[in-house]
Amino acid sequence: MRMASGLFILGWLIANIPVATKIWGPGSEYLEPYRSVLGYKWPLDILRDAGLGFFVFWYVMAIVLAIVFVVGWQTRFVTPLFFIFYTAINAQNTPVSDGGNYFIRIMLIYLIFADLSKHWSVDSWLRRRAGKTKKEIEAVTVLHNLALCLVVAQLCMVYLEAGLYKVQGKLWQNGTAMYYPVSSEAYGVFPWLSDLITTNSWIVALTTYVTVVAQIAFPFMLFHKISRRIALVTILGMHIGIAVVMGLPFFSGIMASADAVLVSSATWLTIQRWLYGVWNDRFRTKKPSLKISEKIEINEKSAEKVSSNA
Template sequence: MELNEQPVENPSIRAWIAKNKSFGSDALSWIYRWFTENRNASYGLAVMRIASGLFILGWLLFNIPVAAKIWGPGSAYLEPYRSVLGYKWPLDILRDAGVGFFVFWYAVAILLAILFVAGWQTRIITPLFFIFYTAINAQNTPISDGGNYFIRIMLIYLIFADLSKRWSVDSWLRQRKGKKKREFEVVTVLHNIALCLVVAQLCLVYLEAGLYKVQGDLWQNGTAMYYPVSSEAYGIFPWLSGLITANSWIVSLITYVTVVAQIAFPFMLFHKISRRIALVMILGMHIGIAVVMGLPFFSGIMASADAVLVSSATWIIIQKWLAARWNSISPFKKSPQPVQEPDEIADDEPEKASATV
């Protein structure tokens, strides 16, 4: 052994503990700061609010011609099923309602959807929106798809989140008046808990769906996607479905990538590179479901929740790019850029959000 050569310590648990004595206290301190200092993912939650609200608004408007038959008095034949399902007041308020009251309720639900998208008084609008929208769905749950169930759960979480901090009427009014919003620590903690619940629910849905799929023989041999894609019950582009199912390699690739993307999704959120890959894979899956299988509402609702995992810096870049494109084609005079708040980027990095769940 040479004189200037330092002895090499063998790695051991005891040596690691000795070097990281403050690991536990540092971790607890970081968690405390994350939950109490800033309202994280405010841009992602704003995108989720706008996107999910637009999809629900479109769903309500699209179904106006048949609403009374499906959810109104015309759905009375489902009464035994509704009683067993167990929806309580106020979610069962439409059970014995007449046409007039149902039309009024439906119109208010549309108005609440518009206010929800606009981001006006979301602390009041969000719980009302949940009640009005869920009461309509409770009238005829058998025709609901996964998107209806998923957004109802998400709306419960979003009641406790600050949805109007960014890109909302409320934030525009504050900027116009030159006021800075007061943020109470308890409200900030509730906001961040709601964010964690949104991410946890996403992970649970994807992981459970992937684990359920992998148990089936059709998913194991790579042929599962052939049947829904080629079915006449799905799809609005038969030529596209035929193009996909014509090649067995494409069918197998789509089948296996779908399973891998869903099972691996929760575990890929802990690193920014793998998280981006996971989001691209999941977004591609949702686009495929929307276009090939003709389920835009389900895919749109799920993808809107994925927005909370995109970093605030990315959303700000997108905002600036869209503003530049608009200014280049708009005949009006360019408006000055709004002054950024000090916590514009640092307050809601999704790396922190994913690490807490």
């Protein structure tokens, strides 16, 4: 979750560099009446009266913190700083934010208390290189587990609430709701793909009902490993569809990164072994293995040399 969410935030920050000063910097002064109503307090409102130089510094530091967050270096200190820098930027212009922006800000609060650099991080690599083992502290472990429970609970509430709101609408009940956002020019990235989906009423109805059922059933499907896998695959497919068809990769990526918490450690270790095997096959030269006869000959020569010396 740390790596995926950090990469998506990093991509979001880099993609918006050309317009950052106009949307969140001094160029967003016209939003001041709206910002005063929101009531963000220090340090999240630190950019309200900031000049161009300070805003650019803050934005660059947010990018640097995103990179450090992704690689997993000193996450105990970096995560709260990352939350402050990222949230302060969003607080400048909340109307342009989407569900992904709001969701990841909540997740970052939870992740402050989680142990994010125990595996797959620069911190873990430095510990292995120094031959050190990380000490387990009971209070830290409890906070880590509590943070994970809060992440899962937030996911369940988001999906369940979204599904219950959908099922109340007539368009979701009659199976036509997905037609409108997919065919909308505001969301459509690939018109030919949108036309391919919307011209078939069966596909529209299927995606509409599967979306509602998957979201409402998601919290209840987590109690068994088989149903949990079905729920995760279905939700991942939904997010991929939203990212590709509706052009919302940041929102979908952030949600999917939180879903990664529900994937078992055994699965991640299997993926790690597979990636390590692919890396060895493609980028490392294998040393030619000695044949059995050659090994026997070497052992015999070594034995003769030892006996002659004796």
